[in-house]
Amino acid sequence: MRAGRRFAFSLGGFVITIALTFLGLLAITFFIGRVIPIDPVLAVVGDRAPQAVYERVRVEMGLDRPLIVQFLSYVGDVLTGNLGMSVTTGRPVAQDLARVFPATLEMATLGIIIGVALGVPMGVWAAARQGTITDQIIRVVGLLGYSVPAFWLGLIGLLLFYARLQWVSGPGRLDIFYDGLVPTVTGLLLVDSLIAGDWTVFRNAVSHLVLPASILGFFSLAYIARMTRSFMLDQLNQEYVITARVKGVPERQVIWRHAFRPIRVPLITVIGLSYAGLLEGSVMIETVFSWPGIGNYLTSALLNADMNAVLGATLVIGAVFIAINKISDVLYRVLDPRAR
Amino acid sequence: MSMTTRDWLLTESPSSRMQARLGRSYRVLLALLRNPLAVIGAVIIIALVVLAIFAPWFATHSPYSGQLTNRLQPPSAEFWLGTDELGRDIWSRIVYGARITLMIVLLVAAIAAPLGLVIGAVSGYFGGWTDRILMGITDVFLSMPKLILALAFVAALGPGIENAVIAIAITSWPAYARIARAETLTFRNSEFIAAIRLQGASAMRVILRHILPLCSSSVIIRVTLDMAGIILTAAGLGFLGLGAQPPLPEWGAMISRGRAFILDQWWVATMPGFAIIIVSLGFCFLGDGLRDVLDPKSGGKQ
Numbered sequence: 001m002r003a004g005r006r007f008a009f010s011l012g013g014f015v016i017t018i019a020l021t022f023l024g025l026l027a028i029t030f031f032i033g034r035v036i037p038i039d040p041v042l043a044v045v046g047d048r049a050p051q052a053v054y055e056r057v058r059v060e061m062g063l064d065r066p067l068i069v070q071f072l073s074y075v076g077d078v079l080t081g082n083l084g085m086s087v088t089t090g091r092p093v094a095q096d097l098a099r100v101f102p103a104t105l106e107m108a109t110l111g112i113i114i115g116v117a118l119g120v121p122m123g124v125w126a127a128a129r130q131g132t133i134t135d136q137i138i139r140v141v142g143l144l145g146y147s148v149p150a151f152w153l154g155l156i157g158l159l160l161f162y163a164r165l166q167w168v169s170g171p172g173r174l175d176i177f178y179d180g181l182v183p184t185v186t187g188l189l190l191v192d193s194l195i196a197g198d199w200t201v202f203r204n205a206v207s208h209l210v211l212p213a214s215i216l217g218f219f220s221l222a223y224i225a226r227m228t229r230s231f232m233l234d235q236l237n238q239e240y241v242i243t244a245r246v247k248g249v250p251e252r253q254v255i256w257r258h259a260f261r262p263i264r265v266p267l268i269t270v271i272g273l274s275y276a277g278l279l280e281g282s283v284m285i286e287t288v289f290s291w292p293g294i295g296n297y298l299t300s301a302l303l304n305a306d307m308n309a310v311l312g313a314t315l316v317i318g319a320v321f322i323a324i325n326k327i328s329d330v331l332y333r334v335l336d337p338r339a340r
Numbered sequence: 341m342s343m344t345t346r347d348w349l350l351t352e353s354p355s356s357r358m359q360a361r362l363g364r365s366y367r368v369l370l371a372l373l374r375n376p377l378a379v380i381g382a383v384i385i386i387a388l389v390v391l392a393i394f395a396p397w398f399a400t401h402s403p404y405s406g407q408l409t410n411r412l413q414p415p416s417a418e419f420w421l422g423t424d425e426l427g428r429d430i431w432s433r434i435v436y437g438a439r440i441t442l443m444i445v446l447l448v449a450a451i452a453a454p455l456g457l458v459i460g461a462v463s464g465y466f467g468g469w470t471d472r473i474l475m476g477i478t479d480v481f482l483s484m485p486k487l488i489l490a491l492a493f494v495a496a497l498g499p500g501i502e503n504a505v506i507a508i509a510i511t512s513w514p515a516y517a518r519i520a521r522a523e524t525l526t527f528r529n530s531e532f533i534a535a536i537r538l539q540g541a542s543a544m545r546v547i548l549r550h551i552l553p554l555c556s557s558s559v560i561i562r563v564t565l566d567m568a569g570i571i572l573t574a575a576g577l578g579f580l581g582l583g584a585q586p587p588l589p590e591w592g593a594m595i596s597r598g599r600a601f602i603l604d605q606w607w608v609a610t611m612p613g614f615a616i617i618i619v620s621l622g623f624c625f626l627g628d629g630l631r632d633v634l635d636p637k638s639g640g641k642q
Contacts, residue, residue: 024480029492036496143628146568147620151579152595152613155602163603280485284576288599298488299580302495314492321485 018326023075025318030074033311035067046087046305078315084308088301093312097294101316102187103173104286104293107213108278114217115224115278116271122221123228127236128255138225145222150215150281154288157211169207171290178204212282212289219281220274227270231263265336272328276321371633378629384622392438401429403436403589412605422607424597430607433589434615440590441619444505444574449563451509456516457559461551463517464524465543475521481514490573494582501590504583508573512566516559523555557634565627568620575616591616 041058049057062070077083083093126138161167169175173189182189182196190209193202235241236259244258245251283295290296294313301309350367354360372378391398400420406427413423421430463474481489493507527533528551536546577583578592586593591612598609 020476021480021483024477025484028480028484028489032492032496036493143621143624144617146624147572147617149572149575149579149592149595149613149616151576151592152609152616155595155599155609156613159602159606276485280487283487283491284579287580298491302491302580302582305495307495310492310495314488317488318484321488322483325483 014326014330018322021322021326022319025315025322026075026078027071029311029315029318030071032314033307034061034063034070034074037307083312083315086301086306086309086312088304088306088309093308096297096309097312097316099187100292100294100297103189103291104279104282104295106188106190107209107216107285107291107293108275108282110209110213111216111278111282112220112271112275114214115220115274118217119221119224120228120267123225124232124255124260126225126229127232128251130233130236135229138229142222142226142229145219150219150284151288153215153218154212154285157215158288161211168211169204171288173205173208173292174201175204175208212285212291216278216281216285220278223274223277224267224270228263228267231266232259235259235263265332268335269328269332272324272331276324279317279320279324368633372629375629375632377625378632381622381625381627381629384618385626388438388442388619388622391435392442395435395439399429399432399435401432403428403433404587412601412608414605415607421611422605424594424608425601430594430611433594434591434612437589437591437594437612437615438619440501440584440588441571441574441616444501444508445567445570447505448509448512448570448574449567451505452512453516453559453563455509456513456518457520457552457555458547459513460517460520460522461524461547461555464521465528465547465551467528471521474517478514478517481511482518484511486511486569487573487576490577491580491582494577499582499585501584501588504574504577507577508570511573512570515562515566519558519562520552520555523558524551527551527554561627561631561634564623564630567623567627571616571620571623 041054041061041063045053045057058064062073065073081094083097085091086093086096089096122138122141126135129135158170162170178201182193182198182201185192185195189205190202193199193205232255236255238259241254241259244254249258279294282291282293283298285291286293286295287299294317298310298313298317301313348359349363351359351363354363372382400418406423406429408427410419410423410427411425413419413427415422419429419431421434423429424433459474459478463471463478489511490504490507493510494503497503497506533546533550536550541549574583575590575592575595578590579596581593581596584590584593586597594612595609598605598607598612601608
């Protein structure tokens with residue numbers, strides 16, 4: 001009974017925290033969009049807009065009203081899904097974002113799968129061989145993940161694997177003659193081509209996806225391997241692990257059954273964090289690979305000074321980022337008996 | 341009995357405050373020298389600083405003007421790393437680019453670290469509502485994706501190196517505020533702070549003279565570890581055309597120009613990338629080493 005009430009209380013506190021964080025995000029994008037630019041109207045319509053359009057947008061944006069009223073109506077707009085019009089595409093920003101988001105989601109998801117599949121075993125391996133040359137190599141690979149510019153690695157990847165070795169396809173999601181062959185259901189090309197049962201399109205989509213996703217995966221691998229190693233080291237020094245060893249349990253079993261099990265829960269948080277990080281990291285990769293996702297949308301909007309599109313994309317990436325962070329936080333609390 | 345400099349530095353009973361400080365720095369230095377990766381990192385950073393200061397001596401050509409007849413030359417004895425599409429020597433441009441990278445990194449650190457330190461220390465020292473409001477703002481910034489936020493700020497401020505610095509600084513301070521607050525909380529109620537307050541010191545004096553110096557070593561470690569990220573963000577902004585503007589030899593912008601020639605003249609985009617990687621790795625190595633030495637609590641944790 002008391003536990004239930006405490007749970008409800010912490011759930012309420014949690015909802016309030018999330019709501020405040022989202023409100024903070026809105027305050028920041030509002031600040032960027034309406035307060036920093038000297039003339040927000042110019043920032044939205046561009047300097048080539050005719051006077052009539054300028055006046056209309058000025059009234060539409062309600063710039064004659066006090067700042068707090070403007071903010072509240074901005075919050076109302078966002079909550080009802082109105083992110084304004086994009087000057088470059090001429091469509092509502094919300095509609096644009098819904099169209100480009102699946103491409104980013106597909107790439108980031110494959111990226112995190114690669115990152116986890118390689119990063120976790122690497123981290124465990126490094127911890128099991130602490131101080132050896134293997135450990136050092138994995139450590140340097142991990143630090144490289146913090147030191148290599150993503151866009152540069154993308155260019156080098158294209159040069160090597162596309163132009164020279166011809167193992168993968170080039171920029172874009174599909175070769176031009178496969179474009180539009182499968183009907184859009186989820187927006188995820190791999191899933192859509194499977195639904196349509198079109199293996200040619202599926203193979204082509206994979207050959208386009210594998211390089212950018214692997215590069216994204218490398219960056220999450222760096223972080224995941226590093227954290228896995230430090231969690232494992234903590235466990236391997238615990239007394240129960242020593243006990244298991246003294247009892248003669250085989251080393252492989254000590255590592256995977258005794259030491260690895262307890263770190264699965266903190267690893268979920270790490271994986272959640274790096275998944276959110278990949279959604280952000282895809283901005284640079286998408287630019288290099290002409291990947292029609294949210295990152296590419298954001299950068300082309302930036303270069304065209306399309307402020308509504310910039311803020312809309314920032315808002316969506318920020319919201320997804322916060323949501324994934326908070327969800328992994330909740331999962332940690334639910335799964336770890338000590339944190340309850 | 342003669343006393344060597346080394347003995348004077350390592351004495352257990354220093355006779356002046358300066359001797360104690362120098363002795364501590366010397367111990368940190370000795371510990372750092374035992375860490376091979378930290379030494380490599382330090383050598384890289386020193387090389388970067390030397391290159392930046394004495395750029396005209398190390399550059400073999402002008403970084404801004406080249407001969408079009410020499411355009412897109414592969415690496416050779418005359419052009420060590422090749423030339424770009426305007427016939428400019430890439431090595432010389434990388435050398436001068438070190439100045440830009442160093443300047444960005446120093447400016448971001450000079451803006452973000454003090455800002456974070458003061459906000460964190462004020463928050464931790466006063467507690468209560470001050471703490472709640474300041475940390476609420478900090479947490480909102482902390483939970484944002486940094487690169488996206490920096491992009492959006494540059495979009496509003498306009499492209500350029502100064503605005504890129506401001507945007508990166510705005511996104512970097514919250515981590516330092518968190519660290520400074522945590523440190524402040526550990527000694528807020530200690531006796532030496534109480535003694536200073538009984539002597540009538542104002543809150544500002546306590547924070548500036550007594551709390552901030554104690555927080556700074558943790559923040560310095562964190563800043564060093566963040567340097568790689570700052571360099572990558574700045575290079576990313578340059579790559580997108582939002583950071584340093586041409587003809588400035590900023591490394592990210594150089595990669596962006598080399599992108600058009602990546603298939604046939606690979607060196608134009610590749611070489612500046614190596615410069616970025618080496619410098620970022622240098623900061624990572626040094627930061628890791630500094631953390632092991634200055635902050636033994638979290639040593640080996642990550």
